[in-house]
Amino acid sequence: MSNHLELKKGLDIPLGGAAALKVHKTVKSGTIALKPTDFKGLVPRLLVKEGDAVLAGSPVYASKTDERILFTSPVSGVVEKIIRGEKRKLLAITVKADDVQKYADFPAQAPASADEFKNLLLNSGLWPCLVQRPYGVMANPDSSPKAIFISAFSTAPLAPDTEFTLGDRTKEIQAAVNALAHLAPVHISVKEEKSAFAKLENATIHVVKGKHPAGNVGVQISHISPILKGQTVWTVSLMHAAAIGRLILTGKVDMSRKVAVTGPLAPTAAYVETLPGEPVAELAAIPREVRVIGGDVLSGENLGRENWLGFFQDQITLVNEGTEREILGWAKPFRFNLHSSSMCYFSWLQKMFVPGKTFDMDTNLHGGPRAFVETKCFEDVTPMDIFPIYLIKACLAGDIDKMEKFGIYEVLPEDLALCDYVDPSKNDIQAIIQGGIDLMIKEMA
């Protein structure tokens, strides 16, 4: 059974540097890092010390608020370094990998009950794959969600093509879906009927068509099963579902994934086979003044050159730092090298004559910050039943009551990321929304 959903609003950003559909290399640098900072709101408690031996799948740290939630090493080896920042904040734990990988043993059988499955996830370090809505924080093992959502595709700029990266792992994904169905009804969104994931069973399949952010799980939830006050929904990325499935089928924690190396400055825009925690410098040769983004250009994390691939990341994007100053830029009739979704520029003309034209965008803000002036531009890129500008203003004002009414439970910053992009007043909308969510978490605790 499948349901159809067609979203009219949205915007596909024509960024250059899409990854070619081939695995260009396998990256095994020998040292990987675990980053507690990958998880929003987590206070970690370290379980190892430097020099300890770990297996792939044995715990390295736990959550201080719920010690059942373990975070495990993706490789076997020796804990090399514990890196702390200001106020001794735990930033990363590096593990020197063995040449031959040894895996911690987990039962290689389909879990028979919800509790059995929960325990398996908690012990194997895969529980953090479950993200709770509202707020986008780690799921609470004691709560019961009304549904679990998996988006089987992404519409973000240059996002990995899941048909290529995971199309051959449907068996594992099916095993994960069967197990997740013990916890709550599972919904999977695919981009077309002939998708490899449209045949998954034990779940409701939704065909969702449209421009970005149609592939965002938050947007899909708001159309399929809107979240009311007091309700929770869990989400799992397709990549993590495959890892959970592999755990169930083989009894091993194997987080390996195909990572898309993308962006106008990627020397080879293609996929690499690797593990989370590999140094980004190993994934791609990083040229000069470049911003290394873990994820896509809209909502990704600014990693810097000396960092490691994050737990949730299956893409890195390399773009130029746009510090150059263009003379009279705003007044030029034509700026052929820049993209604008606004009709005030002539990108529409380029689109007409050169279909599929992409732009080598950089990180320049293209203007100065101003008060909100235009409002419709936000609505045009937000295919949800909310008024973005009112939600944004409620977040700025810190008005809990209004935030609730305007739909704070349904959004994460990534769902309004395009507002960041199109805003002529250059406000940081995602930061404002995150501020609102942080306030909700604090006040509702």
Place this chain on the structure above:
Amino acid sequence: MADENVKPGLFEKGGKLYWLHSSIDAFDTFLRVPGTVTRKGAHVRDAIDLKRVMIMVVIALVPAALFGMYNVGLQTSLTYGLGWGFFQMFWYGLLRMLPLFVVSYVVGLAIEFGSAQIRGEEVNEGYLVTGFLIPLIVPVDVPLWMLALAVAFSVIFVKEVFGGTGMNIWNPALVARAFLFFSYPSSMSGSSVWVSKTWVPALKGVDAVSAATPLAIAHDGGMAALSDAGYSFWDMFWGFIPGSTGETCVVAILLGAFILVWTGVASWKIMVSSVAGALLVGWLGNIGGATELPCYYQLVMGGFLFGSVFMATDPVTAAQTETGKWIYGFLIGALAVVVRLWNPGYMEGMMLAILLMNTFAPLIDHCVVTAHINRRLKKAQKA
């Protein structure tokens, strides 16, 4: 003023002239796009910025301004029987309009820069548009000191005290006009202010000839007076009539409207709904006997269309919600014509209709948003 000519340190933080940085930044970013990179949120951004948006509105105003200049000369030539040629008319209009633009921009921008300095923020681009609008909506012969006073009043009390562009409740250009209208009615209305004979040497000592606007003529004498004065529908459509400089030519305004709608800077919903509101009330007034004028006359007379295209659609002071825009626009059109038809003293309703609806726009939005929240809640509970 670009910063390579500025000694490092002087205008930078800690430098002697740092307090001037708002003004320096304004010139600097006017000449060159800032080299700022994204810090938070989306790493790449659209090329659009507020400067581009504002310049689009100015471009959209240019046809109306150019025609207005020609019409200033035309009206003088016609009224006094001077027999000027096209370029003479245009040249005269240009000369008459130039001081108005200069005063409007100099006074307005000086206050904008000053307030930006006080707040320590960047100078906003909003006045680029306001400063261009004001000369187009006042009689050409308005004394410059009055204009300066009106500009200062509106920029300080309507914009800056609220926090600058984006924070104001009323359209600053319209408030400038309203200020003049209520403070100096004799220079703003009546039948002797619309045609300029100042600066024409041949007319020195000649008594001013009265030339009422068609709106005023029709208000007092109906269709008969209008045709007696020799104004046909098409005269009013093409704009060969006395009036504020920018407001007379429907074609030029429609050209501007096309630019605004195409670029998405202004909302076509507000334009369409205000026209609908005016037509409806104009029609009701016509069949109810309040006026002899066919309803479509309301669109081509006075400042209706100019206000509907360029003033009602100001994104800051208009309704913010899409449904709200329909209501807001409709009420502006309807109210403007109500004032025209049922008000004995004052025949132009557009200015006050827009200002009144500016005031009510947040209320309209509040109702729309509340209704939406309730509907959404019901839907979600069902799902």
